[in-house]
Amino acid sequence: MKQAVAVVDRVVTERGELVLRQCGGHFEIVSNGVFLMDTRAGASERLLVRKALELVRPGARMLIGGLGVGFSLAEATASAVPAEIVVLEIEETLIGWHRDRLAAYSGHALHDARVRIVNRDMLAWLRSTDEAFDAICLDIDNGPDWTVFPGNATLYDADGTALLRDRLAADGVLAVWSASAAPAYAERLAEVIGPVTTHLVEVPRGEPDVVYLARRTGPDRR
Template sequence: MPHVRSVVVAELEPAVVDWFRVFSSERAARVERDRRLRIVVGDVLDQLRTGVRAWDLICLDTDNGPGWLVHQANAALYEVPGIRTVRAALREGGVAVFWSAERYPAFEASLAAVFRSVLPRSASDVVDGRRHEYTMYVVR
């Protein structure tokens, strides 16, 4: 993608980055050779705070969404102050996408308190013959 200048992946769990490198070894090596990519092991909110108005697109796949957390500290991303951090990191006209295991009306209300446009979109995937439904919140 020649028009992409940089991609930053922030992952809280070092084991997830290791998993990517081990189980996607050839692909991971090719991706990591691209100088536009930077993998940061750490909290995504900390990463977003380093770049006010720095991002055109922010894609967040954090935990399982606002209602099904593995790490309670991730709740901050789904609360209004965390959502404001995401908004502050976007350039004018930027878009953020939040992945969620299911739809959460209370989270939609929090997004609407910060962003002028909140579009919940259903998505699905088939894993081992089973269909899984997800929600993607596209916000501007």
């Protein structure tokens, strides 16, 4: 039997319609009619953060691009490794959902003293700051080849990849989530940032989710 879908909240932002709906006890987020994510799984989003934290020292500064349903942030705050976790999220409404309906999925992390939520477009914020991070976890889109908004494609081109590299400390790691393999992007990461490892997470239907990790080689910016 098909499960009933109920709209919990619907807002119109500068980027269009954003909907939170509930289906079978789970929440789903839909942007302009396109399904983005739900609360059913989260294994690959947690892996994104876990693998990045395995490569940094205790006391690390972490940047998470995209709040989503909160799996990445929950994984980060469950670890003692990061001393500071900055989360970039463009949708103020989504941040609000994590203060109530989605709070359990992000581990009530908005109340963690290590967490700083920045309500900005990630690309614009990266261009405006000189902060450096030991780990950057990018989970804004469905991958380098499937962006939520056309402007996000810049995050994955040569200039955007160089910008991300410049926000990494020496030996810092960039972790990127993708709903499918993106071999050309993996090559770009290796060329612009440093050695790349690839991690696959099987999903019930379709291609495995993919997590790319690139380790920066170069002088410390801090």
